[in-house]
Amino acid sequence: MYYSGQMLTKRRQSPIAALPKPRRKPIAQAAQHLIATRQEMPAAKERKGDRNESQTVLRACEVLKTFHTLGEELNLAQVIERTGLPKTTVFRLLRTLIHGGLLERAGSGVYRNRFGPVTARPFRIGFAAQGDSDFCREVIKSMEVAAAREHVHLITVNNRYSAREALRNADLLIKEQVDLVIEYQTYERIAPIISSKFLEASTPVIAIEVPHPGATYFGANNYKAGIIGGKALGRWTRDNWGGKVDQLILLELPIAGSLLELRITGFVDGLRAELPQIASAPVAHLNGRGNFEEVLEVLRQFLRRAPAKRTLVGAVNDVCALAALRAFDEIGGRHLCAVMGQNAIPDARAELRRPGTSLVGTVAYFPERYGDEIMALALQILQKKSPPSTAFVKHQLITARNVDLLYPLDNRDIKIGFPAPRIRTAI
Secondary structure (H helix, E strand, O other), rough: OOOOOHHHHHOOOOOOOOOOOOHHHHHHHHHHHHHHHHHHHHHOEEEOOOOOOOOOHHHHHHHOOOOOOOEEEEHOOOOOOOOHOHHHHHHHHHHHHHOOOOEEEEEEEEEOOOOOOOOOOOOEEEEEEOOOOHHHHHHHHHHHHHHHOOOOEEEEEEEEOHHHHHHHHHHHHOOOOOOEEEEEOOOHHHHHHHHHHHHHOOOOEEEEOOOOOOOOEOOOOEEEEHHHHHHHHHHHHHHHHHOOOOOEEEEEOOHHHHHHHHHHHHHHHHHHHHHHHHHHHEEEEEEEOHHHHHHHHHHHHHHHHHOOEEEEEEEEOHHHHHHHHHHHOOOHHHHHEEEEEEEHHHHHHHHHHOOOOOOOOOOOOOHHHHHHHHHHHHHHHOOOOOOOEEOOOOOOOEEOOOOHHOOOOOOOOOOOOOOOEEEOOOO
């Protein structure tokens, strides 16, 4: 049988050859996208030279590094943005790290760090402490504990209640190239100079107790603390003395500036709210600067000039309050005074436990909590978040009735009485 050439060709054509050729353009585009994605990935993800390295583990490390602090919470989109890894990879690694106990779910699509920061270099924070008072030592101790927990390198210097030392320490911390400074110094007049130094060095500042221009403020709500103390002393006077008062002594600290004056202003306003007749009583303004002995001498001189009377004492801090108690005790006039302190330092708490004390109370600032709150504020600043410009501590009145409830771990073996002369006035 005869077949034409055309017919023969058609019969011998392969069925596979008859299929349409695949389009190669999408494959090329996919390859280009893969190359571009790899080029955008951090260098840590490109290391393939060592066969002993696991790329999965390296990527898990990159995910952990996105969490800068213990307890920090990030959503899936934030982790993807910080790592540059694909969404599916990040999601899978997050689930694995949760099962491994390094992360935990904080909500729908939100993850919390349980492990701590994994960074190449810890933050370096400079801390210029005020001095060596009981209050300052509590602040320093709490700062050291918080820094260790957050894996922060804390560089501590001591201002020693000296304006000159505070300025020298500011220069020292700038030379150390710290990432942030926590400034705790007493003198309002040098605050603009210190702020200017750190501003020129582009170093953010948190100022404790005394405001510094441009710095985040952390510390007492001085007016509120004064109000708490003034109202409490007014109520005590009304209940125990029938509201009869012969004079009012205000122990102040002018070197700390106008903000600390609000503590005394609040005290007077609180006292008048509970005891309106106090407005007609004579008022003595005394300088509470210095250590216990220096304040005591100021009070001794005052009491030599003025006869002993029923006296209310509003003190800017506990050292001044304890000095007032000693001064009246020396002239046998303990029953003629009623004193309100500020800060709730250990010696004041011990005095509240003393039977028959004339220390009506003291307003607590809880310096043992400063470290946690200040460190959280510092990390917000360093992580470029939006911290508040002002952060106030919480205050509470401490009296003989509640001192053991709020401070049950105080050493009950300490000597109850007046403090040693070394104790200095703290803000």
